[in-house]
Amino acid sequence: MFATRVTKLRKLRMLTQAQLAALIHVHDTRITQIERRTGSPPTWEQAWRLDAALGADDLLTDLWKASQRELVPDYVREYMDREQAATDLRFYAAQIVPGLLQTKAYARATLRLGQALTSDDQLRDRISRRLDRQARILRGDDPPRIRVILDEAVLARSAGSPFVMRGQMARLLEEASAGTKIQILPFHAGEHAAMGGSLTLVRTADGNRYAYTESAFDGRLWEGRSEVDAFGLTYEQLRASALSARESEAMIRSVAKGMYRAPHRLANFQLQQPARRGVRGSRHIPRRRSGS
DSSP states (O other): OHHHHHHHHHHHTTOOHHHHHHHHTOOHHHHHHHHHTOSSOOOHHHHHHHHHHTTOTTHHHHHHHHHHHTTSOHHHHHHHHHHHTEEEEEEEESSSOOGGGOOHHHHHHHHTTOTTOOSHHHHHHHHHHHHHHHHHHHSSSSOOEEEEEEEHHHHHSOOSOHHHHHHHHHHHHHHHHTTOEEEEEOGGGOOOTTTTSEEEEEEETTSOEEEEEEOSSOEEEEOOHHHHHHHHHHHHHHHHHSOOHHHHHHHHHHHHHHTTOOSSHHHHHHHHSOOOOSOTTSOOOOOOOOOO
16 A cells, blocks of 8 residues: 555656655665565655655555554554653563664564564564664654663573674663663562563653553553552562662673673773763764653
8 A cells, every 4th residue: 555655646746766766865776666565665764755755744654654553463553552652661671672772783683583573574674663663762852751670681681692782782871871761670689570571661641651561472551540550569669679770881881891792802992981972973862851
């Protein structure tokens, strides 16, 4: 449906594929891929640019969103709808870094293990959608306040290679410097109520609150006040047992330099340096609401 509509709108505007490509700043062949449904699916940014260039009045962006919903389970779609409208997100991750904070390489290493993926094209599509989701949530005009508790197992469990893990550790430190409060729940904290899986708490602008629980093979969105309150209490207990933000950053640096030691001194030196902001030519990350 998306590809067909792009073709019809382009012809209606009497544009060649090359002209449309120039308008949205992509190579000519990318428009061919989109219209013929070959190669990787269009990203959110490409859908948005196509919508604007073709005067589709949100039709193409709505079709893109609909196509994404068809590719994920209902319980994930329900959660992502709330996440999109969130003003406050609190994560507890038991095994892997939350998707919003993953690097492309880390996402590839973890997603490729999914039983539902049967081809490299599907893997590339999942990675693309995850990165698009990060862009929409984290790089918007008014990104949500984000607080994260990572079980120490998340740091200790290698995904991909030491190089991939060093990059992921650096990403966590970068996000922390941009305003995301990240705490590590150390092994010595012992047993706790969320040992069975991961937990996300969502608050939206209208004041509604939700909880989302997820295991390796299933997930559930909770909307009842009593259930959400109970999960909120669990999260606060985890937060109280976790290391402070400063101690957590120190642990992340220590793990990166120890377990995932770089072969060159330069890489180790970079991890030792405090994150800098406003460096000319660097990727800008909007400073989010304080997580304190």
